[in-house]
Amino acid sequence: MDTDLLRTFLEVNKTRHFGKAATNLYLTQSAVSFRIRQLEIKLGTPVFTRKRGDLRLTAAGERFVPYAESILQTWGRARQDVALTGNYQQQLTVGATSLIWEMASSSEWLEDVLSLQPDWALRTEALSRQQLSNALLERHVDVLLTSEPPKLADLQQHRVTGFELVLVSSEPEQDMVSVSDLLWSISIGEPALVLNTAVSYPYSAHRYCTATLASQP
Numbered sequence: 001m002d003t004d005l006l007r008t009f010l011e012v013n014k015t016r017h018f019g020k021a022a023t024n025l026y027l028t029q030s031a032v033s034f035r036i037r038q039l040e041i042k043l044g045t046p047v048f049t050r051k052r053g054d055l056r057l058t059a060a061g062e063r064f065v066p067y068a069e070s071i072l073q074t075w076g077r078a079r080q081d082v083a084l085t086g087n088y089q090q091q092l093t094v095g096a097t098s099l100i101w102e103m104a105s106s107s108e109w110l111e112d113v114l115s116l117q118p119d120w121a122l123r124t125e126a127l128s129r130q131q132l133s134n135a136l137l138e139r140h141v142d143v144l145l146t147s148e149p150p151k152l153a154d155l156q157q158h159r160v161t162g163f164e165l166v167l168v169s170s171e172p173e174q175d176m177v178s179v180s181d182l183l184w185s186i187s188i189g190e191p192a193l194v195l196n197t198a199v200s201y202p203y204s205a206h207r208y209c210t211a212t213l214a215s216q217p
Helices: 003-015 018-025 029-043 059-082 104-116 129-137 176-187
Strands: 048-051 054-057 090-096 120-126 143-146 155-169 199-214
Touching (some): 003 029, 018 029, 054 059, 059 090
Parallel strands (some): 090 120
Antiparallel strands (some): 048 054
């Protein structure tokens, strides 16, 4: 299977627009359309329906999405594995959402791993929340950094760090009751809250980031 066809398929699915997908992939729109047609020929079934500018996945397309993601992840990991130089004995693939990767503590944890295992090559992947559990169970990643460990059997979990969530509002001096009133006003269509200027909101919550890994078979 041509990986370019898979990347194009996933990008079109994400943007739901051939023109936007073409821009993101640095291709012409006709090239994107050609790739999708080639994929449909190989699969023997349409993957998108196109009606009056409304682009949607077919039932077959919906079923094909996780396979396309899995193939690309496996191919990327294979390329990394075979490219390891003699200085590295093993590769560790770590997955997390983009939000977790933005935390400074994630980089610090990776540095700690490298200091303990200097002969390991580290590979990181940004995943959606929906991909986390499958990526770990299907061995596309070795470790997950997550604030919401999957509730699955045979997983080992180790707390890495803690972090504080702070709610913000454009309105000063807010409490939980007044924010609930503002959100209710928005839900019924009243322009009660403007989100262009963030002001610290006097409420916070603590959460923890854990490293989660599957037990060895």
